[in-house]
Amino acid sequence: MKQVFDVAIIGxxxxxxNAVKEVRKLTDNWVxxxxxxxxxxxARIGCMPSKVAIHLADNFQSxxxxxxxxxxxxxxxxxxxxxxxxxxxxxxxxxxxxxxxNTTDEMDDEHLLEGYAEFIDAxxxxxGDREIRADSVIIATGAKxxxxxxxxxxxxxxxxxxxTLFEQESLPKSxxxxxxxxIGVEIGQAMxxxxxxxxxxxxxxxxxxxxxxxxxxxxxxxxxREFPVWLGHESRIERCDAGxxxxxxxxxxxxxxxxxxxxxxxxxxxxxxxRLNVPLDPHGVPxxxxxxxxxxxxxxxxxxxxxxxxxSLQMAAEQGRIAGYNAVxxxxxxxxxxxxxxILFTDPNIALVGQRWDxxxxxxxxxALQRFGPVGRALIMGQNRGVLRVxxxxxxxxxxxxxxxxxxxxxxxxxxxxxxECRLTVERTLEMPFYHPVIEEALQxxxxxxxxxxxTRRQPKRFALFGRRTATPTPAGA
Ligand SMILES: Cc1cc2nc3c(=O)[nH]c(=O)nc-3n(C[C@H](O)[C@H](O)[C@H](O)COP(=O)(O)OP(=O)(O)OC[C@H]3O[C@@H](n4cnc5c(N)ncnc54)[C@H](O)[C@@H]3O)c2cc1C
Ligand SMILES: NC(=O)c1ccc[n+]([C@@H]2O[C@H](COP(=O)([O-])OP(=O)(O)OC[C@H]3O[C@@H](n4cnc5c(N)ncnc54)[C@H](O)[C@@H]3O)[C@@H](O)[C@H]2O)c1
Numbered sequence: 001m002k003q004v005f006d007v008a009i010i011g012x013x014x015x016x017x018n019a020v021k022e023v024r025k026l027t028d029n030w031v032x033x034x035x036x037x038x039x040x041x042x043a044r045i046g047c048m049p050s051k052v053a054i055h056l057a058d059n060f061q062s063x064x065x066x067x068x069x070x071x072x073x074x075x076x077x078x079x080x081x082x083x084x085x086x087x088x089x090x091x092x093x094x095x096x097x098x099x100x101x102n103t104t105d106e107m108d109d110e111h112l113l114e115g116y117a118e119f120i121d122a123x124x125x126x127x128g129d130r131e132i133r134a135d136s137v138i139i140a141t142g143a144k145x146x147x148x149x150x151x152x153x154x155x156x157x158x159x160x161x162x163x164t165l166f167e168q169e170s171l172p173k174s175x176x177x178x179x180x181x182x183i184g185v186e187i188g189q190a191m192x193x194x195x196x197x198x199x200x201x202x203x204x205x206x207x208x209x210x211x212x213x214x215x216x217x218x219x220x221x222x223x224x225r226e227f228p229v230w231l232g233h234e235s236r237i238e239r240c241d242a243g244x245x246x247x248x249x250x251x252x253x254x255x256x257x258x259x260x261x262x263x264x265x266x267x268x269x270x271x272x273x274x275r276l277n278v279p280l281d282p283h284g285v286p287x288x289x290x291x292x293x294x295x296x297x298x299x300x301x302x303x304x305x306x307x308x309x310x311x312s313l314q315m316a317a318e319q320g321r322i323a324g325y326n327a328v329x330x331x332x333x334x335x336x337x338x339x340x341x342x343i344l345f346t347d348p349n350i351a352l353v354g355q356r357w358d359x360x361x362x363x364x365x366x367x368a369l370q371r372f373g374p375v376g377r378a379l380i381m382g383q384n385r386g387v388l389r390v391x392x393x394x395x396x397x398x399x400x401x402x403x404x405x406x407x408x409x410x411x412x413x414x415x416x417x418x419x420x421e422c423r424l425t426v427e428r429t430l431e432m433p434f435y436h437p438v439i440e441e442a443l444q445x446x447x448x449x450x451x452x453x454x455x456t457r458r459q460p461k462r463f464a465l466f467g468r469r470t471a472t473p474t475p476a477g478a
Contacts, residue, residue: 001130002110005031007327008125008134010117010271013040014313015140015304015320017103022324031134033127035116035270038104039096041142041305042313045162049092050186051345053166056084057193058347065382079195081170088166118272122298136299136327139271140320143264143305151260155237158244160259162187171196172257176246178235181208182344184261189226189346191259198227199253201246205232208344212357212403214369218387219350219405228253266306276300283308291334293323301327310340339420343410348372348386351413354401354420355391365400366392368449372406375445376437383407390416390446397425397454408439415443426450 006027009016012034023030042048063074104112115127125132145161152159160168160175162183174197177188184200185208192198200223207223210216223229233249243256266285273280278296279287285308288295293302301323304316319335326332344350370388378384386406392399402416419429426447434444 002031003131003133005029005132005134007031007136007138007324008033008117008132009138009140009324010034010125011140011142011304011306012038012104012112013140013142013304013316014042015142015306015316015323016138017099018317018320019138019140019301019303019324019327020103022321023328026328031111031113031132032104032107033113033115033117033125033132034104035114035141038100038114040099042316043095043099044092045166047313048095049088049166050162050183050190052088052091053084053194054186054190054345054347056087057190061193061347068382081194084194085166085168085170092166116270118270119275122276122300136301138301138303138320138323138327139268139306140303140316140323141267141271141306143311144267145260146263146265147260148262151237151258155239155244155258158257160257161261165259172243172255173197174242174253174255175199175257175259176201176235176244176253176255177259177261178202178246179260179262180204180229180231181261181263182342183264184208184259185223185344185346185350187259187261189223192227197255199246199255200227200229201233201235201248202229202231203234207231208350210350210352210403212352212389214387214389215350215403215405218385222348222385222405223346264305264311266308268306281308292326292332293319293335294326294332299327310342312342339417341413341417343413345410346405348383348406349409349413350405351409352401352403353413353416354399356401357389357391357403360391360400364394366394366450366453368392368446368453370442370446370449372442375439375442377439377441378407380437381407388412388442388446390443390450392426392450392454394454397427398423399426399429406439406442412439412443415440426454 006029007023009019009032012032020032060079063077066074113127117125117127120126123133145163147159171194175191177184177198177200180200180202188198188200206216207219210219220229230248230251236247238245240254242254244258246253246255268284273286281287286295288302295302303319303323305311307319322333322335339354342352368390372378372384372386375384388404388406390402399419430447430451434440
């Protein structure tokens with residue numbers, strides 16, 4: 001068996017698989033090492049199965065609008081949770097098969113090694129009883145759901161996470177979702193809509209750390225109409241006959257199970273990184289160049305969730321490509337800075353684009369607020385809850401960022417991200433084509449509001465005079 005490679009890639013998620021694609025353009029002397037099941041976090045427990053569950057739950061939820069439309073009998077509709085979970089697993093298996101078919105299935109034993117890797121030093125790895133030498137190493141080991149050890153020790157039998165949820169035969173009757181980040185909010189709402197009695201709890205005051213206070217308020221308000229959302233207190237848990245009693249400040253819920261979504265942390269423990277002798281950040285992530293992804297001067301690179309930055313599929317793939325390229329080239333490529341975007345697939349969607357509220361220079365920023373209440377398309381869809389906030393620079397008139405909760409905001413977020421990426425001004429964006437009746441008209445209205453504010457500020461004196469002169473009504477027919 002081969003022992004010496006140009007590159008060893010640790011982890012067969014999207015980061016590792018994209019690294020392989022880059023590396024194999026230059027050399028065939030590489031090995032991909034993967035511990036745990038193949039098929040990627042995205043396809044097995046992450047983006048894909050969660051969105052299947054959400055889609056299913058949203059479809060079932062739409063029965064609540066039927067009576068309004070004159071469609072009777074919705075009360076008789078019932079959801080078979082076992083079949084619903086089977087459907088999630090079926091589609092999950094399809095996604096996993098698609099990943100495997102295009103990647104690891106075609107790799108031979110010389111290129112794919114199953115097992116957990118640990119460093120002996122920067123150029124040597126141990127996988128089981130095998131020692132591997134590599135000129136460069138790419139760490140792409142993903143992240144792991146956090147479960148605080150005291151809770152694991154005392155309540156482990158009652159804890160669900162995204163790693164175990166979709167393996168259940170049926171859902172619990174009641175659940176406390178602890179942690180309302182993207183996972184807690186998306187899965188919490190889906191479980192509620194699938195018939196689980198959900199209580200959502202977070203020790204922070206923001207839902208999913210939404211920095212814009214208007215959007216955060218609207219998101220809390222909208223979710224709270226479906227199930228209790230308790231924010232701002234540490235949770236205390238004890239066992240009771242029903243399962244668990246969960247306290248949050250003055251409030252208490254009795255639930256059958258606990259769904260923990262308190263964060264996912266880089267999965268670096270088994271790698272024995274201390275043997276690299278490099279400084280680690282407080283989360284145990286080696287200090288590395290965020291653009292080249294290289295760790296100090298070692299021929300070792302970090303990519304994807306294991307790098308500890310934003311956990312998103314596109315970011316993992318892109319970092320994998322950069323790490324793969326840099327592992328086999330002398331002149332490094334740098335990670336391009338793209339307009340940040342985060343989309344939560346709740347109903348309605350929550351999205352953040354570009355500059356966040358808490359990083360804006362508020363003296364220089366014009367802010368428009370558009371509610372989805374009166375938006376024609378949203379009314380037609382019966383989904384007119386939510387608010388859109390768009391930020392623009394008062395001097396350059398460029399769009400800086402946005403935060404929103406509203407129907408189909410996944411698409412508005414992309415339009416805005418592309419406008420920001422192209423450095424478009426409010427005026428130029430308004431020159432783009434808009435159709436009717438579409439959700440994008442909410443954006444058009446927000447931009448018109450910004451345009452009005454920016455033009456008023458641009459020429460305050462002239463407009464004031466002009467305004468006074470024309471204040472006298474023109475005689476009809478003049
Ligand atoms: C529930 C959920 C929903 C999500 N939804 C979205 C979404 O809607 N949109 C979005 O953009 N992102 C979403 N994400 C995030 C996205 O899935 C991840 O950012 C992405 O999949 C990370 O890819 P990766 O390659 O870094 O890691 P992974 O896909 O986790 O791959 C890491 C691999 O390394 C292996 N490994 C670990 N340690 C070792 C070791 N020592 N030796 C060998 N192998 C090892 C692991 O077993 C695994 O196979 C979601 C995540 C979750 C959990
Ligand atoms: N649609 C998407 O893009 C999507 C969906 C799901 C997950 N993800 C990614 O997966 C990663 C993990 O998501 P996540 O939601 O698990 O993590 P997260 O770190 O984003 O959120 C964790 C939440 O738990 C709270 N929390 C932490 N400890 C707590 C405690 N002891 N008690 C109560 N609340 C506590 C935090 O305040 C925070 O709101 C994120 O980086 C996210 O971007 C993305």
